[in-house]
Amino acid sequence: MTDDVREEDGRSPVAEAPIPLPIPLPLPLEFEAYYLTNQEAFHEFALFILGTNDLAEKAVHRAFLELLRHWDDLLTEPDLPEQAWNIMRRIVIDELLGTLRENMTLMDSGIGLYPALCKLPSRQFDVIVLKHIAKYDTKHIAWYMGLTPSTVNHHCRKAQERLAPIHRRATRPINRRDTP
Numbered sequence: 373m374t375d376d377v378r379e380e381d382g383r384s385p386v387a388e389a390p391i392p393l394p395i396p397l398p399l400p401l402e403f404e405a406y407y408l409t410n411q412e413a414f415h416e417f418a419l420f421i422l423g424t425n426d427l428a429e430k431a432v433h434r435a436f437l438e439l440l441r442h443w444d445d446l447l448t449e450p451d452l453p454e455q456a457w458n459i460m461r462r463i464v465i466d467e468l469l470g471t472l473r474e475n476m477t478l479m480d481s482g483i484g485l486y487p488a489l490c491k492l493p494s495r496q497f498d499v500i501v502l503k504h505i506a507k508y509d510t511k512h513i514a515w516y517m518g519l520t521p522s523t524v525n526h527h528c529r530k531a532q533e534r535l536a537p538i539h540r541r542a543t544r545p546i547n548r549r550d551t552p
Contacts, residue, residue, distance in 0.1 A: 403443050407436060410456070418464045422471075431467045435460040458518055465516050469498050472505075488538050496531035499524055 399407075414435060418428035438459050439446065449455050479486040489497060498517060502508045510528075514521045 399440070400443060402447065403440060406439070406452075406456070411436070414460050417460065418467075421464050421468055427467060427471070431464045432460075434467075435463045438463065461516055462518065465498070465502075469494075469501060472501060473497065485535070485538055488535055492531050492534060495519075495527045496534070499527040500531045500535075503528060 411432065414432045415428055418431040419425060422428050422431060439456055442459075446452050446455055473490055476486045477490050489500065492500065495517070499513060502513045502516065503510070508516070510521045510524050513519075514524045517524065519527075
């Protein structure tokens with residue numbers, strides 16, 4: 373067979389065929405079952421919190437990669453679903469707060485609040501955002517962050533101490549001599 377198999381423009385379709393990707397390693401059967409059982413619920417949770425399908429898919433993908441990385445240890449846990457949910461929750465909240473923190477650096481409050489918030493340590497930032505912006509109560513914040521309520525209150529108090537100078541400047545009464 374001597375037929376020349378070339379495209380009209382002279383390219384060879386064989387030479388331009390995509391290189392096959394490596395065959396992925398087989399996943400543990402229990403992990404595949406866990407994925408199939410829980411992927412939809414994880415995605416719905418992530419979509420509700422993050423608001424976009426792209427961010428939700430990214431968070432769920434990260435969560436299942438982390439679950440896979442720790443799968444052997446998780447199988448020895450008496451509460452595998454709780455541990456898996458904690459991983460999922462942490463990743464979704466990290467994604468939400470990371471996106472918010474990035475966007476906040478571009479915002480202007482007029483008093484320097486947003487730059488000050490962005491300078492807070494991550495747990496203090498997370499607690500302040502969840503409490504004062506998302507309007508979550510301490511019990512829910514503790515659940516989301518995997519902390520005790522008293523630890524949440526501690527981080528909130530420390531953040532408020534750091535933000536107090538900005539708050540005092542914003543609420544300071546106007547001195548009559550300052551006005552025209």
